[in-house]
Amino acid sequence: MVTEVKQYGATFKLDYSLVYWNSRLEHEHLRLISKFQAGDIICDMFAGIGPFAIPAAQKGCIVYANDLNPDSVRYMKINAEINKVDNLIHAYNKDARKFIAELLIAPSSEGNSLSNEVSSKSCEKWGMHENRKTHFEDSCLTDKVVEIPEENLSNSESIGQLCMKDDSNLATAKRSPGSPLEENGMAECASTCVSGKKKQGLNKRPRGCVSINTRPWEHIDHVIMNLPASALQFLDAFRDLVQMRYWKGSLPWIHCYCFMRSTETKEYITSVAETALGASIQDPVFFRVRDVAPNKAMYCLSFRLPEEACVTGDGWI
Numbered sequence: 001m002v003t004e005v006k007q008y009g010a011t012f013k014l015d016y017s018l019v020y021w022n023s024r025l026e027h028e029h030l031r032l033i034s035k036f037q038a039g040d041i042i043c044d045m046f047a048g049i050g051p052f053a054i055p056a057a058q059k060g061c062i063v064y065a066n067d068l069n070p071d072s073v074r075y076m077k078i079n080a081e082i083n084k085v086d087n088l089i090h091a092y093n094k095d096a097r098k099f100i101a102e103l104l105i106a107p108s109s110e111g112n113s114l115s116n117e118v119s120s121k122s123c124e125k126w127g128m129h130e131n132r133k134t135h136f137e138d139s140c141l142t143d144k145v146v147e148i149p150e151e152n153l154s155n156s157e158s159i160g161q162l163c164m165k166d167d168s169n170l171a172t173a174k175r176s177p178g179s180p181l182e183e184n185g186m187a188e189c190a191s192t193c194v195s196g197k198k199k200q201g202l203n204k205r206p207r208g209c210v211s212i213n214t215r216p217w218e219h220i221d222h223v224i225m226n227l228p229a230s231a232l233q234f235l236d237a238f239r240d241l242v243q244m245r246y247w248k249g250s251l252p253w254i255h256c257y258c259f260m261r262s263t264e265t266k267e268y269i270t271s272v273a274e275t276a277l278g279a280s281i282q283d284p285v286f287f288r289v290r291d292v293a294p295n296k297a298m299y300c301l302s303f304r305l306p307e308e309a310c311v312t313g314d315g316w317i
């Protein structure tokens with residue numbers, strides 16, 4: 001049965017029989033999003049119909065959101081449109097390991113750039129249906145301008161500080177022609193122009209426009225992993241994935257949801273995460289989300305991806 005629910009000002013259309021929805025997570029969605037800032041690049045590996053992705057995009061974040069369930073992705077796209085943030089959310093329907101590997105894979109060689117034609121094709125594939133295609137093609141090949149209320153830009157994110165070099169050819173991603181990214185159109189459309197001004201149309205460039213051209217293998221601010229029963233095991237996907245020679249700025253925060261039984265400890269959960277990552281975690285932060293049974297609670301384990309888990313040399317794996 002298709003229904004509509006509201007959370008923190010966003011509307012979500014969904015069919016309970018086809019997709020996951022838990023209204024008891026509303027506070028947790030809000031808590032995590034409160035840590036994001038306009039312009040942040042967010043990667044949601046288990047996005048469902050978008051309860052993290054959509055409010056994050058409403059805040060002005062660029063979101064790469066994935067779910068294995070095609071119905072979830074279908075509703076996520078519908079909800080992105082309903083909430084008018086479809087220009088900030090890039091939706092994928094893949095297994096989470098494949099998704100993160102393809103999103104973060106770095107170019108095989110500098111200067112091996114694909115043509116605009118490839119980017120355009122990728123963007124066509126990204127389109128939800130025919131009448132959206134022009135919009136996505138346009139937005140991939142030119143800057144996108146989105147409307148963000150002034151109050152969503154904090155003082156530290158004044159337009160001048162956020163503004164980066166304009167690069168409307170971001171879509172010409174440096175990929176080898178055989179890359180799966182070419183086929184799937186991943187990471188091609190991250191050139192987003194964020195405007196603090198109200199009432200700006202798509203592809204119009206206002207004065208004071210903020211352009212964010214960072215590609216996901218260069219920088220991601222936060223990764224969300226809300227699949228509490230097994231997200232810890234998915235951390236192995238990050239082993240040797242980020243290449244430090246391409247990475248700009250701090251490594252991402254990973255927010256990995258998990259269950260903890262009363263017989264288990266935070267140290268034990270951390271050790272499970274470290275084993276999966278193949279690296280030690282510095283200063284893990286645990287947040288108790290809710291009790292799910294008398295002896296079992298849901299937690300969010302947050303930590304910065306350790307450099308030890310990344311490729312630090314010049315080598316290409």
Ligand SMILES: C[S@@+](CC[C@H](N)C(=O)[O-])C[C@H]1O[C@@H](n2cnc3c(N)ncnc32)[C@H](O)[C@@H]1O
Pocket residue numbers: 020021022025045046047048049050051052066067068069072094095096097226227228
């Ligand atoms: C607990 S729900 C979380 C959904 C949403 N993030 C939320 O907070 O409500 C987990 C989601 O992970 C998806 N999922 C399960 N296994 C997956 C996998 N291997 N790769 C990607 N997504 C997966 C499910 O379809 C489901 O939508």
